[in-house]
Amino acid sequence: xxxxxxxxxxxxxxxxxxxxxxxxxxxxxxxxxxxxxxxxxxxxxxxxxxxxxxxxxxxxxxxxxxxxxxxxxxxxxxxxxxxxxxxxxxxxxxxxxxxxxxxxxxx
Amino acid sequence: xxxxxxxxxxxxxxxxxxxxxxxxxxxxxxxxxxxxxxxxxxxxxxxxxxxxxxxxxxxxxxxxxxxxxxxxxxxxxxxxxxxxxxxxxxxxxxxxxxxxxxxxxxxxxxxxxxxxxxxxxxxxxxxxxxxxxxxxxxxxxxxxxxxxxxxxxxxxxxxxxxxxxxxxxxxxxxxxxxxxxxxxxxxxxxxxxxxxxxxxxxxxxxxxxxxxxxxxxxxxxxxxxxxxxxxxxxxxxxxxxxxxxxxxxxxxxxxxxxxxxxxxxxxxxxxxxxxxxxxxxxxxxxxxxxxxxxxxxxxxxxxxxxxxxxxxxxxx
Numbered sequence: 001x002x003x004x005x006x007x008x009x010x011x012x013x014x015x016x017x018x019x020x021x022x023x024x025x026x027x028x029x030x031x032x033x034x035x036x037x038x039x040x041x042x043x044x045x046x047x048x049x050x051x052x053x054x055x056x057x058x059x060x061x062x063x064x065x066x067x068x069x070x071x072x073x074x075x076x077x078x079x080x081x082x083x084x085x086x087x088x089x090x091x092x093x094x095x096x097x098x099x100x101x102x103x104x105x106x107x
Numbered sequence: 108x109x110x111x112x113x114x115x116x117x118x119x120x121x122x123x124x125x126x127x128x129x130x131x132x133x134x135x136x137x138x139x140x141x142x143x144x145x146x147x148x149x150x151x152x153x154x155x156x157x158x159x160x161x162x163x164x165x166x167x168x169x170x171x172x173x174x175x176x177x178x179x180x181x182x183x184x185x186x187x188x189x190x191x192x193x194x195x196x197x198x199x200x201x202x203x204x205x206x207x208x209x210x211x212x213x214x215x216x217x218x219x220x221x222x223x224x225x226x227x228x229x230x231x232x233x234x235x236x237x238x239x240x241x242x243x244x245x246x247x248x249x250x251x252x253x254x255x256x257x258x259x260x261x262x263x264x265x266x267x268x269x270x271x272x273x274x275x276x277x278x279x280x281x282x283x284x285x286x287x288x289x290x291x292x293x294x295x296x297x298x299x300x301x302x303x304x305x306x307x308x309x310x311x312x313x314x315x316x317x318x319x320x321x322x323x324x325x326x327x328x329x330x331x332x333x334x335x336x337x338x339x340x341x342x343x344x345x346x347x348x349x350x351x352x353x354x355x356x357x358x359x360x361x362x363x364x365x366x367x368x369x370x371x372x373x374x375x376x377x378x379x380x381x382x383x384x385x386x387x388x389x390x391x392x393x394x395x396x397x398x399x400x401x402x403x404x405x406x407x408x409x410x411x412x413x414x415x416x417x418x419x420x421x422x423x
Binding site (some may be wrong): 075 | 144243254256
């Protein structure tokens with residue numbers, strides 16, 4: 001299950017997380033965000049226990065969106081130990097996510 | 108290696124329509140899509156010129172319907188980027204067509220006929236600052252990013268239908284939308300031009316090009332050169348939306364089928380490329396008009412022609 005992130009729980013769920021976290025910055029009006037949503041659902045299921053997947057609605061969470069300078073969505077950021085380890089913009093197929101996640105999990 | 112009658116590369120309107128036709132003809136068909144379904148059409152705002160929808164239809168809605176329709180008739184769809192297309196060795200039977208084979212990133216597939224519906228991607232400005240600021244104010248998709256620029260100043264570069272439509276969409280959110288165009292008039296369809304010119308939140312900078320995107324961590328402005336006077340000016344902006352045309356997704360097909368100088372695939376009126384049994388349809392074809400309705404029409408023709416080719420192969 002993906003975690004619903006917001007300005008209030010971001011620190012606890014992402015920055016202080018034991019596991020690496022893949023965060024999807026998205027909004028309802030963004031077609032590519034909607035099209036990539038099933039892929040993220042699969043990833044959250046298949047990587048359970050190794051990686052957390054969280055979705056942050058940019059319309060409802062201005063503070064976090066501004067803090068990370070999000071100007072295009074979907075933006076995906078992978079956090080580990082509170083740090084940004086990787087960032088990409090735009091919808092991607094599952095394989096592309098797996099490559100990026102693999103790089104980080106193998107560290 | 109899995110074998111198919113027809114493999115379609117690309118899941119936009121052209122590819123999905125081709126798949127609808129081949130699946131209905133009972134061809135064993137696989138469609139491969141590397142990103143997300145619907146292609147460029149899925150990120151369009153309301154499509155107003157697709158026949159049968161007098162109130163318009165959202166791009167994503169139209170594409171989801173088309174996909175559902177094709178899958179209903181048995182089209183198999185997989186996610187994957189094709190990195191290579193190659194022809195199998197000369198066929199054992201003389202005079203008969205060649206067999207085609209595709210190499211995917213991780214798997215390999217074989218098919219009798221191939222349909223290329225790989226579409227296009229946005230052309231970049233290729234100016235300093237652009238690459239560095241992608242996702243930080245430089246965007247190629249107003250419908251994806253426009254609302255993030257609420258009450259900000261944005262610029263749109265380009266003068267065609269897409270540029271003006273994107274500018275109109277942005278004007279719903281942005282404080283001011285400035286369209287920068289290299290000519291002194293728009294190329295967009297008249298009805299769209301009129302909407303733009305009469306929009307109080309839009310401004311125009313004519314006969315000018317962007318020579319640099321300014322800003323360190325985020326876009327702060329653009330440097331604009333007037334082509335007539337040669338003078339530079341700096342426009343303050345938070346967003347730069349680039350809509351200066353498209354580049355075909357055909358890198359993996361270089362040397363396989365005939366293309367024009369820009370990489371668009373050349374076909375005959377039946378959508379067949381320079382190689383028998385390989386077809387192309389939609390935006391990736393060299394042609395006059397790139398629209399959902401033309402993509403669908405070509406997809407139908409390509410699907411039908413591929414079906415005939417497969418029939419001949421199997422029958423012969």
